[in-house]
Amino acid sequence: MTFVSQLVLALLEGTVSGFILALMSLGLSLVFGVMRIVNVAHGEFFMLGAVLAWWITTATGSFLAAVIVAPLAVMGMAIAIERVVLRPIRYSPGATIVATLGLLYLLQQMTLMLYGPEARAVTPPLGGTIELPWFGYARYKLVLAAVAAVLLLATWGLVRATTLGLRMRATQQDPEIAQAFGVPIHRVYRAAFALGAGLAAMAGVLVVPVQQAHYLMGLDGLLLSFMVVILGGLGSIGGTVIASFLVGWIDGIASIFFTPTVARIAASLVVALVLVVRGGGLFGES
Amino acid sequence: MLSVREGTTLMSTEKLTRREMLKALGALAGFGALSRFLAPYVYAGASPQPPIKIGLQAHRTGIGAVYGKWYERTARAAVKVINAQGGIAGRPVELIVEDDGTDPKRGIEVVEKFALEHRVDFIFGTLFSHVVLSSAPRAGELKIPYLVVSEGYHVASGKLNRWTFQPGITDVRAQVTAIAPWIVRNLGKRIAMIFPDYAFGYDHRDFFSAAARKLGAEIVALVPIPPTETSFTKYFPRIPRNVDVIYHVMVGPAVLTFVREMGEFFGQRRPKLFGFIDSLEGVDLASPGLEYLEGSYLWEALPRYAGQYNTPWEKQYREAVGVDANGASKTDPKDVSTYSHMFGVWETLFVIKEVVEKSGYRGPKDYRAFVETLEKIEWFEEGLAHPQGPKRFVGKIHQAFGQQFISQVVGRKLKVVHRTKIEDGMYKPEADYTKQPL
């Protein structure tokens, strides 16, 4: 393949994976930013979204049903977790890590027991490929990108233009002062956590027709999301989104020139060095 | 005080008199002594001998979980059959299963648990190479026979120890050596290889390249893929346009994506495909996204679909393990088995039986006899004990050699198109465990 066509492919793929990463990272950014906790089990919301999507699609034959129901179900779970686990430990950073690690094991193992160790696929709701001069590209992936874009815009709108969004931003800036101004912190936390989980789950749902649903799929995404959130800068939605695409594109383009392992090494080093030079990430507050 | 109507039992709530107690004790003792004496005669059907304990190191969780599940099922089925036949040397087999999480550190712990706590006679069943490599040396240190069902080349390479064997399944080097001629002859001389970027993949890369080059083929591209990769489209551009056949072996949950993306990328201009069932173990060939495999070829160790290798023993084996005609669980047609690997577990258990009985093994003191007897065996005849086919066993490298199958995907199922001979895969032994001290 010519270099230009390889580049086009790399950019296309990078964009699609960038969108998925953006959804997942945005969720993490909200949780991280508003609640200042590290949720090690964030990747499991992604996995649960995928697994539930498979289950619903297989049971009802409708992928659309999965798109609506799965994220809601995961959000429900997140609300329960927030109430039962996070609030009692008062969001203390150390304890949250231990607790969410426990949740990670719990969720993974329960999924293993109920869903099994296999990876299962779902037929894309929109089949067929778009034939470009050098290669074919799945139509569904383009749809995925469009849907993800809409969701990202919606989230941005929510954060910028609604009361909830205002409260979340206030809480993120300074929880004590926000409370002094009458912001119901606990409800904000709950909303942020649920929203974060919902976004991750949505990413999982959208990705199922492209990858498969597998009980261990949450781990890889987790690492990347953390990378993206910090790179983009804590508290910056735009930063998170841009960083997601950067990571997606760097990964894709590097793969043209290097073996995948070396490409990953390069990507990780780039992120590390950006952070060393600009402690607050590309767009965030230091 | 109990009323008379409630009856008096031996253990009534009234105080037992001393005399009654002594009588009871005496009766018990006498009965006990008598029964031990009578046992061989009275319990003619049941075996009063201590069981032979065999430990299964299973990948119940972790990336190997699909295999672990089926390995365990097959082991239990084999034990059932063996015990129904009277056990091993008249002793019942007790199977103990531990999970190693497909993790090398945990593998070492499991080996220790088997040897030091459960005190099993034999340990078997490990599949993933990195776990075998960490666990086998520990088994060697603890001096307990360790029979792996792994397919890896590590046992035969001489890197392990004299306590480690692989008598139930063939290794990758033999597999690719055996099928290389068919591929080059029937599919083409310009070959691109896609393989996982770790141990198992390197075995394919190294041994297949060597075998193919000897036959005049050219390896036009080598594409290693990280085992955790979830998206493959970006790798396909590395494959040059003039390739005849893509040789692909992928492991892990991303296989369906791999095949689908390969289909999307190449579309109509696709080259021939040769893959390994390893990529699709536990996966239904009729899954969405696998349409692209239609007409392509896959290596199998034991054909998944019934009737493709039609022997009475294969039928019996399939029946015993509970696998239907499509290679899935009889109780759940969606639960597809790892048919080209799990037979190794079955055959290994029968190998243990054969060797114990031949060597007169009675306990750990007889390990030397066990090892030496197994090393001297040259053939495992085909039969219920070896349903995959006859095996040539090379004692020097502790490895079994067997036939391989090449199947074509036709109508979303597999049809065998070629069966190799055992000699096709044999190579010169590069080590000699028999010379090592025990």
Added chain:
Amino acid sequence: MPTPWRSILTLHLGILAALGLLQFVLPPFHLAMITRVLLFTTYAVGYNLLLGYGGLMSLGHAMFFAAGLYGAGLPVYYLGAGPGLAFLSGLMASLLLAALVGALSLRTTGVAFSIVTMMFGQVCYLVTISLNRITLGDQGLVLAGRLAPVRVGNWILPLNAPSVRYNLALLLLATVLLVTLWLVRSPFGRVLVALREHEERTRLLGYDPFPYRWLAMLVSGGISGAAGAAYALLFSYVGSAFAAVLYSILPLLWVLLGGAGTTLGPLIGVAFMTYAVEFASRVTSAYLVVVGLTLVLVAIGLPRGIAGGLRGRWWWLP
């Protein structure tokens, strides 16, 4: 109230002595288990120095453990090095890595620091996979049969003898524990803690955080590497699995579980997790559910970790 160092020292020596005596009553399976617990405790102690005392949460510490592991294992495998030399080589490798990583990562703090260390950790893991012609990547290298026994004076101690292993692991832990105790008590340690508690104020007093933290990272990485080197030599296996993210998360878990900022916390954390998994797996094949549940409950019930909870009662615990 002044810290009763005498009591602290006595407590530590007492526990070490108890561990020493334990080997005579332990059945062989548990002897091997505890040997591993001792090694991983050493790793956790190293990690705790940076987290508990330095206040810096590294998410890539597996790189130091792996540096020790490979630093000891590769010379044995390819050059036939003896155990003493191999151990030193592993230690050196991890110290060098810690020096380098520290110089770069310590320009950041807080969450950025965590991510930078995570990135470097990932890079090291990927390097072990990428250089697979040497390291054999995931598959790993088996050292058994290539290791000469340790020679002390007239004694010859083969490294695969269970009692030799146990005592060497104990010796390493004892050394590391006492060194940490001494460090924590020293002026250096006190500045480190002061920086953790009130960085601004400490700076105002004229202390530059960088050299203190860099030194802490050096010691932390070195201890972790020593644990890795010991693991390679005692358990004969060197593989990429130990450089993966899981082995960076485990010490964090152990330390938090046991109680960060306590010297005995790591021991408690490692022992607890190891035996929780062990007991759970006897009861059910879904032992990770039990482990997960336990972690959640401990986090809720004992937010400062087990030792932290104990310290609530006996405030003077280190």
